[in-house]
Amino acid sequence: MNQQPDFKSTTAVSALRQGRRDFASFVALLLPAILTCFACTGKASANESAEIRIDCDQSTVSLSPHLYGLFFEDINYAADGGLYAELIQNRSFEYFSLEETHRGTGFHPLYAWNSVSRSGGRAKMSVINTNPLNENNRHYLQLQVDQSDIVGVRNSGFDGIHLDEGARYNVSVYARLNDWTGDSKLTIQFETGNEFDCGRVVLDGADGTWKKFEGVIIATKTTDNASLTVTTEGKGTLDLDMVSLFPQDTFNGRRNGLRKDLVQALADLNPKFLRFPGGCIVHGSGLDNIYRWKDSVGDVAERKPNWNLWGYHQTYGLGYFEYFQLCEDLNMAALPVVPIGVGCGFRCTEFVPIDELGPHIQDAIDLIEFANGPVSSTWGKVRASMGHPEPFNLKHICLGNEEHDTPDMRQRFPLFSKAIREAYPDIKIIGTSGLGPEIPIYDLMTRDKVYSSDEHYYMPPNWFIANEDRFDDFDRNKPLIFVGEYAAHDTDRRNTLYSALSEAVFLNGIERNADLVDMTCYAPLFGHKNHSQWNPDLIYFDKRNVIRTTNYFVQKLYGQNKGDVYLRSHVDVKESTHAPTVSGHVGIGSWNTTIEVDKFTVNGRESDMANWKVTGGEYSTQDGHYIQSDGQATPAMSINNESLSAENVTIEVRARKTGGSEGFLIRFGADENGDGGYWWNVAGWNNTRHGLENFSEGNGTMPSVEGSIVNDRWYDMKVELTPGKIRCYLDGDLIHEYEIKQAGVSISSSYDHRAGEVILKIVNPNAVPVDARIKLAGARKVASEAKLISLSGAKDATNTFDQPTNVVPLESTIPAGPEMTHKVPAFAVEIIRVPATL
Structure with missing residues (x-):
């Protein structure tokens, strides 16, 4: 994590420290950098300056040869109507209504x-x-x-x-x-x-x-x-x-092939693996909807189509053979994902009974035979009949996807891994850590001794910035980490430059810890202009156009400029900015709870809540009290009409809970519609915890502390906002003290032996340019000129169908040497490649 003004050295010792933090310690270290919101402002009058030192003679870890790759899931019509080049919809008249199984769609056998x-x-x-x-x-x-x-x-x-x-x-x-x-x-x-x-x-x-x-x-x-x-x-x-x-x-002129321009967009990323076919569709919406790979191979006229939990049908014309073939064409390792008899925890709680699990385990084993078996084997013969007698040389298999931590999951996973190891001991098993950054199933993956464990997180941009050092202290005696799905989600779920920069900061931390993090891939990969169920996505497309997002270009820059070994580096930023403050609207609210407010003051001045803007719930004024009477509203919120911009703000609230399952929401830093900023959630999570929640770049729940309230008792709450600080008090007791930090400059430094170049990645996610002084220490010879690739623009800039090249990387050359100066633009990621002899 880059903290200002003290940046820690990314030495080999710090990168390889043993001993994973317990959760509470981990949270305590992350909180100061997490809480940065769009309502936080820093007063800047000049550029920042940074001293960057690269110890070229001190490499720390080797970067994985397959660090950057792709994840493909058939979501947003990514397969039929997308990557799969078939132009006929419902070509075999197998569509049927999904209203009972999913949601209203209007599908029928004569659809299209x-x-x-x-x-x-x-x-x-x-x-x-x-x-x-x-x-x-x-x-x-x-x-x-x-x-x-x-x-x-x-x-x-x-x-x-x-x-x-x-x-x-x-x-x-x-x-x-x-x-x-x-x-x-x-x-x-x-x-x-x-x-x-x-x-x-x-x-x-x-x-x-x-x-x-x-x-x-x-x-x-x-x-x-x-x-x-x-x-x-x-x-x-x-x-x-x-x-x-x-x-x-089609791509490579193949029959039953893939759309050429979309594959080329993938090839340009220089990906080294492909995780497929999902994702949640692996589980399906139920056990009858599990993705069965055997239905997706052989003659396309004999493949068994299925409906898709994202709300449409899939032909399986793009099936496992085509996935393996694409991996071969783009020189990617294949990472097939197979279900482990566990339903998708978000949609169903079904589990294949243990005594019926045999065929599902055999499917996983047969998949390896399909990929690697001789033509004399049952499934190797199927592969050969499709035109590929040579094996695909599969080396990995992924067991499960985002499983919830349940006894049933813990019981079934080892049965699959044991059977695969017995049949194919050389296959590397990639397990799953569960959903979210807390990795609840990592202990099981450790006991099972999987090759790596798959983590997923869709979080606000500031989470990625705050978590640059996420892996610094992970135990190196445990499984490797596969970051199999991630994306920065800002408030509007758009592909902004800022979201891309936050991902770049996170990737810098991954490169520093490349001895632990073996693979990473953004998700989802594709989004159809007219048929998307999920945003943001890496690449958008319609019938003719391919839109490369800002996030795409970050992936491309990192995929094409990885390097072989990480070089020890240090950065020291001298700030010209003041500590950020919180500005915006304040308000009061509740969640599934009725409340009565006796007093709400801001800097000692009592507010007339009768004139506030109600954005949810039922508010009224009775006997001088402000009452919220809707016990079902989630949330029930009322916002002050005035926007606050003072450096020091004290909010004091006296209120009581009159019914319902939770407590109070004290809002601050919001816009006029009550969006963004923060709220202090008093007695949330079914009256079990107090927590601060940040909505600056997307909804993000911060870690919380235990606490509850009782009905019909008056509570005095206070929120103090000072430059760089948020303090929350309940009945005079300090509950939270959070430090607001603006992100600093982030760097990654590596060496490409084949090219003979030092590769420096610099990310500036702030509105102030940085005057950088760069020292390449320990190099025997440094060229006088370097290649610069720069991606920069406005914080909220995006690439759209109307403006597809609004933000694109620009290449140039800059003066170089053992010591060099360079101005890094605001909101920018830059790659500097310096020819050097180490």
Whole structure:
């Protein structure tokens, strides 16, 4: 953690200290840096200055060769309609309503399909499942043509099919005829608006059995709103299934391939591993919705599709073979995630009974055989039949994802790990620490001796800044750490430059502790412009465009400029800023609780609460008291109309609880709508704890202390705000004393042996530029010129579809030498690569 003005040296000793802190000590060290909010202001009149020393002759730890990678989950239509290049939606007519299983969606077997009838032709369209194409793909479209002419069906794709004039598209369909008279040809063509022919192919030869027909269509128009039609001029019954359309220009030109521009965006990150296929979808919404990898391999027409807990359907056309193939194409290690018979704790509490766990364990073992087994093995033969007789050389397997800490989970995990070790002792098992920074299951992973343990955290940007030293004191005798999902979530869940900078600060700490942290990856990876269930995401896309976010560019800078060994470094910042203060609106509130307020004063002046702005709950004034009477509101909040900006503010409240499960919320530093800033949560968490909560860059609960209140007793509460400090008193007792710190300059220094360069990463997450004096100590020779890559801009700057290059890295050269000066812009991450001989 970078603390001002005293920055600790990142020596090899500090980086390798043994003995993990207990939670209370860990919290105590983190709190001073955590509480920085958008309502905190520092008065700056000049640049800061920093002395940076790199001890080039003192390397500490080797950086993992696969430190930076990717995590892919089919969320936000990341697969079908995204990375998977298929242009037909609901190609096998397997969609069904998800209203009972998930949420209202409007899906049905003919979703994205419409009938076509021209020149008097007439037909009845339905989806049936008698005599299907195969047992995994049971539904198909049946067209009963009563009046022959031009009749058929039209697919609109994913909000319209995009075409490029002159481009070639592979089309395929399974078809069958019954009681047919007349022309048996099928015409497949692109249409848009009133243009009925934007490219076509005619396929012939259908008869009374299922047959696959393939052709190529050359588009005669560029458009984003085309549809694909399949029509006939005969009469009788026409059955259709697996209507498929792919551009030939997929990544590496593969059939059943991936969208080229999206894969290129991944390749540019220089990723060294891919974690797939999730994420929460591994668990599914229930045991019947678990991701079963065996359903995703083999002939795409025989894969068993499934619905997705994020609220849509997935074809599994992008399946385990394609994931392994992508890893091979981009030189990434494959990290498949398999479920361990435990339901998603957020959605269900189901567990596979122990006596029924055998097939699930066997699935995990068979997956390794699919990846690595000889062609003579059962699953190695399947892989070979798909065009890859050589093994994929899988080295890792991930067991579980974000499991909640339950006895059932603790009972099942060791059964999987034991079976895998017996069958494949060389496979490295990646376990799970559970959800959140407290890593509740790390003890189990330690006893099980997993290779590494997966941590996930989606936290406000300031959490990442405060946790730069998170791993400094982790016990090196315990499993390695895999940061498998993380992202900084600001108030509006946007990809701001500040959120990206906070992640860069965190990555600097990871590089310093690369002997412990083996892998990291941002999550989620993709977000569809029109169909996102989760924000923020690393890459946004529509049919034609790929938007690289500010966070993407941080990942790219770190992935392309990692280095081989970490060099001991030290930074000392001399501040020109004053301690930050809290400004904004104040207020009173409760959570599932009714309260009565006798007095609310700010700096000794009593407030007229009758005129406050109520943002939740039911407030009224009775006998001079301010009463909140809604016991269900979460929260019930009332905000003062005046905004405070004084350096010293004292808030005093006298109130009592009249009913409900919790206590009081004293708000300060909020905006006029009651958002942002802090609240002091007195007797929260079902009347068990007092805690300060920071809403500056996203909702973040700070660590708390034990405490409760009783009904119908008057309590005197006081909050003192002074420059750099927040103190909270309950009945005269000091409950909290928090120090507000502004983040300082963060650095990481490494050496790239192959390039012969010192790599310095500098992050300035503040509004004040920094005049840096850099000393490369211990180098035998240093070049006179260095390469600079800089990503900077406004704090809230983002890249959008309208402004995709609003914030992008810029490259230049700067003077260099054993001692050099450089001005680091405000809100910036910079990479300086200095040729040097060590």
